[in-house]
Amino acid sequence: MAGDLAGHVEDTRLAEALSERYIAYAMSTITSRSLPDVRDGLKPVHRRLLYAMQQLRLDPTSGFKKCARVVGDVIGKFHPHGDASVYDALVRLAQGFAVRYPLVEGQGNFGSVDGDGAAAMRYTESRLTETARIMLDGLKDNAVDFRPTYDNEDQEPLVLPGLFPNLLANGAAGIAVGMATNIPPHNAAEIYRAARLLIEKPESDTAALVELMPGPDFPTGGILVEDRAAVLKAYETGRGSFRTRARWEIEKGRAGTWSIIVTEIPYQVQKSKLIEQIATAMEQRKLPLLADVRDESTTDIRLVLEPKSRNTDPDVLMETLFRNTPLENRFSLNMNVLSQGRVPGVLSLKSVLQAWLEHVHEVLIRRSQHRLDAVLKRLEILDGFLKVYLNLDEVIRIVRDHDEPKIGLMKAFDLSDLQAEYVLNMRLRSLRRLEEMEIRRERDGLGKEQASLERLLGSEKRRWKRISDDLTRMEATFSEGPYSARRTTIADAPVAVDTSAALEVEREPLTVLLSRKGWIRAMKGHGLDPAGLRFKEGDGADFIVECQSTDRLCLMASGGRAFTLKVADLPRGRGFGQPVRTLADLTQEDHPVALFAAGDETGRCFLVNSAGRGMIVPVKSLLAEKRTGRQVFNLKDGEQVSFCIPAVGTHVLCLTAHKRALIFPLDQVSEVNRGSGVVLQKLSGSTLKQVRLFSLEEGLIWREGQRKRALTDLEPLVARRGTTGRVAPQWMLRK
Structure with a gap:
């Protein structure tokens, strides 16, 4: 065959060849890298991380292992990509300021809200959280399909079966080819309530769901100030944005002075860059009411904003900050996920919840059938034990005298192949424990379980009732503990604050210089001597405009x-x-x-x-x-x-x-x-x-x-x- 292909050349138009290969690359990026699955809300790298950690027995109650060991197993067995990308994904799953419900518990330096990176993987350690354990629950019960790994030496799950709505609870972000996704985190207890509503009233619309889960719940808190109609439209269409503001309070000082303390900042805003942007806006005179900004944060955020005058209105001061700095930020919503056999598409909130519930329903059927098969197998074995327990001497004689004892046992006691196999595999020390009452007691218990499972599998109504009860139990679980309370406050859209009077620019004469290489600045006064103007080496004045600061x-x-350029916004000073x-x-x-x-x-x-x-x-x-x-x-x-x-x-x-x-x-x-x-x-x-x-x-x-x-x-x-x-x-x- 190889000899037949050697030297074979096939003419193909370049456009067709490029198109075919690019489409293959694009689909691989979309389905196997960048977009999450609507069922478990995970990308392949995250799913493989959690599965590899389960294989390493890194349960919430076990000890920690070095992250380098985890990353090594992931890239060696399941995910043939660079270790840096895998470790970055692991770190994000452990950052409490990045995900609402961490799936990995980290020990060591895993970065900070300042934008600091995590320590090297050889220093940090990790294990699964209880939330991750819930997501992995059911893998051993044939709840989902498995596929061969990239080298065909092992198996990996196509999706995780656990009863946790990770897509909405932790959100997702990714950029594929020609499409992207961006989903904010939400409160898990609210998601369970909304999902129960869809079970009880499948005709419920998005407005009814939004009553139960009124908006995102960001891990960094903040205040959601988006208009209610805009929130509803975003959830109905799967596209929109959510406006969040920092949480602040007034702290009184001596002699009537006061300062503003910022305790929570918008999601995905780095604190260090936020302070830099506030300082830059002050230099550019966009914050004329602010005198100073200080970072007094420890484990909790504490930014101190000092006004220039104690007579300043705090609301006006904060309004200028919201308009000119990331203390007010917009989070874009784009619920583009893989659904219906890994097909990308933008779904509404109701469609996402319905797809997740269908997955939960399928997992329940598969786990129940798996358990029923195990019960039926055990019942068959117990029936075989009941047939032979009064004739143990005959069993021993057959095993000792027959050349093929299995066939002898099957004929003598009318046993099935499975029953005869288990009788033969029984240890001698177990014979004395083979008592009829114990066998019948176990058999009766399994018989009741068999009937319950058969009723469950035979009635869709019973299955949805079971799922609703499970969701109620999970809601109670996520209504307690450190991650239970809603962190992002839902507020009405803010009333417009007039800042024009506070932001009036002081009128003064300025000369604007625009150099030949495109550098612009403003200098005080008119009638400047061109010979005394400084520019970068090889540069010089192109335009010199005398104007006022209000022009x-x-x-x-x-x-x-x-x-149009506002003179007041132009940089000043002795720089270029x-x-x-x-x-x-x-x-x-x-x-x-x-x-x-x-x-x-x-x-x-x-x-x-x-x-x-x-x-x-x-x-x-x-x-x-x-x-x-x-x-x-x-x-x-x-x-x-x-x-x-x-x-x-x-x-x-x-x-x-x-x-x-x-x-x-x-x-x-x-x-x-x-x-x-x-x-x-x-x-x-x-x-x-x-x-x-x-x-x-x-x-x-x-x-x-x-x-x-x-x-x-x-x-x-x-x-x-x-x-x-x-x-x-x-x-x-x-x-």
């Missing part, structure tokens, strides 16, 4: 997009500032064409592109209070905006690189809010070198040091817009 700047980019691309979403191909103060919104700008087209745009149409700016000039491929100048004057003067000059009235150019412009001058393969606006009656100073050109000098160049113009006079070309 807004308009940045016109070569790509035809206009951006910050890249303007962090304030405005400029593409790598774009560069600033103009930067000016947009104080007078009644003004107009004259825009000209490299193809010789131009238009007049009101300044107010250039303003856009967003990072992406506003597209004003519609450009074709290869074009860019070349000039952006104030539309002041009566006439336009254009000069091409081929020394053709043209003057025409400004009123021949249309005024629009957005467009492609009109032809100003026919370029005939050239480019525009200079564009000027001026008053024809007042004349024009073309270059500093030259005399003003009067009407008689300019009139020969006046023609209709869109013509090629005349040869430029020498005073225009003279350097």
Whole structure:
């Protein structure tokens, strides 16, 4: 066979080959790596971790083992990937601030809410928690299917059977190919109550479920302030977001002073980065009411926020922090999971609970059938014991005299193959304990259990009643202990707090500098000496704008997009500032064409592109209070905006690189809010070198040091817009 394939070449179109292989890769990523299963809420790596730890007998009551041993077993037997990724997954299952109900109990340094990483796996130890034990319960009872491991040397479960709603209780996050998932943690007791409602009233809608589980329950606490209608819509569609805020309180000080103490922060917000972002916002003067921030945390979070004045309203201060820092954060909901035979899809809350209940129902059937088979087997064995217990001497004679004692026993006592096998395998010391009363007592007990199991398997109603009772028992289990109480408080949507008066920027003269390499900063005062300005090596001033701290700047980019920058938000000090691309979403191909103060919104700008087209745009149409700016000039491929100048004057003067000059009235150019412009001058393969606006009656100073050109000098160049113009006079070309 190998000889037949050697040298075989098959022609395939590259597009088809790439498509086939990429689809295979994408499906592998989706189903075997990134998306959780709706039944147990686990990705393969987490499922393999828990199963490997069970095989190592790391039960909640046993001792700890080194995490390196656990990771080694996982990657050696079940998960052929890097040890770092497996250890990271193990660490997350043990972090109480990352998962609501930890599945791994760690001993050692497993990281912190500050964003600190865990210690190396050779130092840390771990074992399963009681929650993980519940999830693994039933694996030995044929509750789920197993499949061969990657090397066909062992078996691993396709899904875990335990009665714990891990997908909703602990949440999940993952990025696959073309899709992602993001599910927040919830309170387990609330999930059990909602699941029981679906058993009792399958027609219940999402609104009824949300009454029992009103929102996420994050391990870091906080306050959920999302509108109730938005929460309901998110759970109905499987997509949405939840707005959470930090929990805070006022702490009184001496002489009427006070400070704000933050005790809980939003989920997945690192405390150290949060403090950095608050400090950065203070430097950028976005938090004018805040004087200082201190971290006094130990095992519990304690951030101290000091106001600049004791007369400050605490609600206004916190509102400024919520608007400008991650003390208010949004958690996106995207319940994209594997269901219906490992098919990815976005499910609603009701669909997720129904899928989990169907899994619980199937597990109950399989475990009950497994137990029934074991009971029937034991009953058959006991029946065989009852047949032979009064004739033990005959049994011994048959075993001693017959060449095939099993056949002899089967004929003498009418035994089945299984019964004869067990009689033969019985030890001599067990013969004295073979008493009829004990056998019949055990047989009667198993007979009752058999009848109960057969009734259970024969009635779907009984099975759902059994599941409901189990859910009630589990609800009671998770209503006690350290993880029972809800941590995230459900609150109404906050009332809008007016912070405009508190955030008024003090008016002062500033000079804004934008360098050739795109660094922008603001410096105090006007009339700065250009020679005294410092820039990075190889850089220099591109635009110098004198303005006020309360002004807004308009940045016109070569790509035809206009951006608005608040002067108050620009960095100050003696540094080099910050890249303007962090304030405005400029593409790598774009560069600033103009930067000016947009104080007078009644003004107009004259825009000209490299193809010789131009238009007049009101300044107010250039303003856009967003990072992406506003597209004003519609450009074709290869074009860019070349000039952006104030539309002041009566006439336009254009000069091409081929020394053709043209003057025409400004009123021949249309005024629009957005467009492609009109032809100003026919370029005939050239480019525009200079564009000027001026008053024809007042004349024009073309270059500093030259005399003003009067009407008689300019009139020969006046023609209709869109013509090629005349040869430029020498005073225009003279350097």
